[in-house]
Amino acid sequence: MVSIYNFSAGPSLLPREVMEQVQAEFLDWNGTGLSVMEMSHRSNAYESIIHRAEADLRELLAIPEDYAVVFMQGGGVGQFDAVPLNLRPEGKSADYIVTGDWSKKALLSASRTGYAHMALSNASSHHSDLPIRAEGNFNRDAAYLHFCSNETISGVEFPDLPDLPADVPWIADMSSNILSRPTTVSRYGLIYASAQKNIGPAGFSLVVVHRDLLHKAHPLTPAVLNYTVLAENGSMYNTPPTFAIYVAGLVFQWLLKQGGLRAIEQKNKDKAQLVYKTLDASSLFKCPVAPAARSLMNIPFTSGKSDIDARFLRFVEPRGLVQLKGHKSVGGMRASLYNAMPLEGIRALTEALRDFEKSADF
Ligand SMILES: *Cc1c(COP(=O)(O)O)cnc(C)c1O
Numbered sequence: 001m002v003s004i005y006n007f008s009a010g011p012s013l014l015p016r017e018v019m020e021q022v023q024a025e026f027l028d029w030n031g032t033g034l035s036v037m038e039m040s041h042r043s044n045a046y047e048s049i050i051h052r053a054e055a056d057l058r059e060l061l062a063i064p065e066d067y068a069v070v071f072m073q074g075g076g077v078g079q080f081d082a083v084p085l086n087l088r089p090e091g092k093s094a095d096y097i098v099t100g101d102w103s104k105k106a107l108l109s110a111s112r113t114g115y116a117h118m119a120l121s122n123a124s125s126h127h128s129d130l131p132i133r134a135e136g137n138f139n140r141d142a143a144y145l146h147f148c149s150n151e152t153i154s155g156v157e158f159p160d161l162p163d164l165p166a167d168v169p170w171i172a173d174m175s176s177n178i179l180s181r182p183t184t185v186s187r188y189g190l191i192y193a194s195a196q197k198n199i200g201p202a203g204f205s206l207v208v209v210h211r212d213l214l215h216k217a218h219p220l221t222p223a224v225l226n227y228t229v230l231a232e233n234g235s236m237y238n239t240p241p242t243f244a245i246y247v248a249g250l251v252f253q254w255l256l257k258q259g260g261l262r263a264i265e266q267k268n269k270d271k272a273q274l275v276y277k278t279l280d281a282s283s284l285f286k287c288p289v290a291p292a293a294r295s296l297m298n299i300p301f302t303s304g305k306s307d308i309d310a311r312f313l314r315f316v317e318p319r320g321l322v323q324l325k326g327h328k329s330v331g332g333m334r335a336s337l338y339n340a341m342p343l344e345g346i347r348a349l350t351e352a353l354r355d356f357e358k359s360a361d362f
Pocket residue numbers: 010074075076077078102148150151152173174175176194195197
């Protein structure tokens with residue numbers, strides 16, 4: 001039997017230990033005789049699950065007391081509407097940095113409901129490098145400055161503390177790199193992430209928001225997207241995605257057991273470096289992203305020829321390397337190396353890259 005290594009960008013692999021625990025507890029959680037799927041979200045049992053999940057998340061990210069943690073529905077794209085509805089007062093504008101497909105979509109959503117302005121972009125590098133602050137046109141009176149900390153499709157990642165104006169609150173879409181490294185939460189006004197990349201199964205988005213930013217929502221904001229309503233009701237104004245939050249809670253426990261985010265970051269750096277080194281040494285494949293902007297989570301690469309890329313994907317499948325196909329908008333391949341990807345998966349990938357190159361005259 002070959003081991004399967006799943007490089008999907010999302011929904012993506014989860015830690016094996018977590019999956020085994022979910023399986024063991026599936027029919028009977030903690031002697032209750034109930035599956036977590038069948039529990040009232042208002043039961044004591046479920047309350048203990050969601051409270052522990054929040055407490056462990058607070059510990060992992062060192063979230064200060066003056067920030068609320070909200071688990072809500074709508075995924076990452078739901079936040080594209082929720083952010084401006086909650087944080088941009090009528091008549092005010094919001095600044096957006098566009099570094100790839102996801103931040104572009106966020107700007108489009110915000111433009112539908114009010115004023116949103118592209119303050120800075122990395123279009124001059126074809127979305128393959130970090131934007132240059134001096135090229136920006138920032139509005140000091142903006143309600144906030146939004147950016148995507150890791151562009152999942154093009155593989156461009158900001159550092160934890162990017163070189164950006166700090167006079168308006170930073171709002172970051174961390175869907176694909178949350179919990180991959182320590183985050184200085186206090187420098188952000190709000191952080192959000194869809195669940196299905198580095199947190200757990202699809203079904204919720206996580207929001208960490210400074211309490212000073214609550215109570216500003218537009219009156220037409222749907223209650224299920226209203227941070228204030230959800231924060232004041234412990235994420236239980238409506239039924240939260242209970243099972244997904246339970247699995248995420250087990251992932252948080254697993255991360256704490258790994259030594260927390262400093263330790264995880266070191267592992268992620270080691271893993272990503274192995275892949276980048278192999279690609280940089282290859283005369284067949286290359287990664288188009290500038291070295292300073294390279295993501296630890298999502299690595300796009302290509303031979304530049306679609307028939308060779310397709311052959312590579314067929315070559316690696318019997319080796320158990322799956323879901324490596326790049327996003328349809330860019331083609332090629334993409335290796336997503338989320339926290340749960342073991343080092344053996346990286347070794348299998350780098351070996352396959354070298355073997356494929358040796359296997360024929362390209
Ligand atoms: C996946 C992703 C999203 C969209 O998340 P959905 O849960 O599909 O709505 C948004 N932003 C980034 C950076 C992503 O990677």
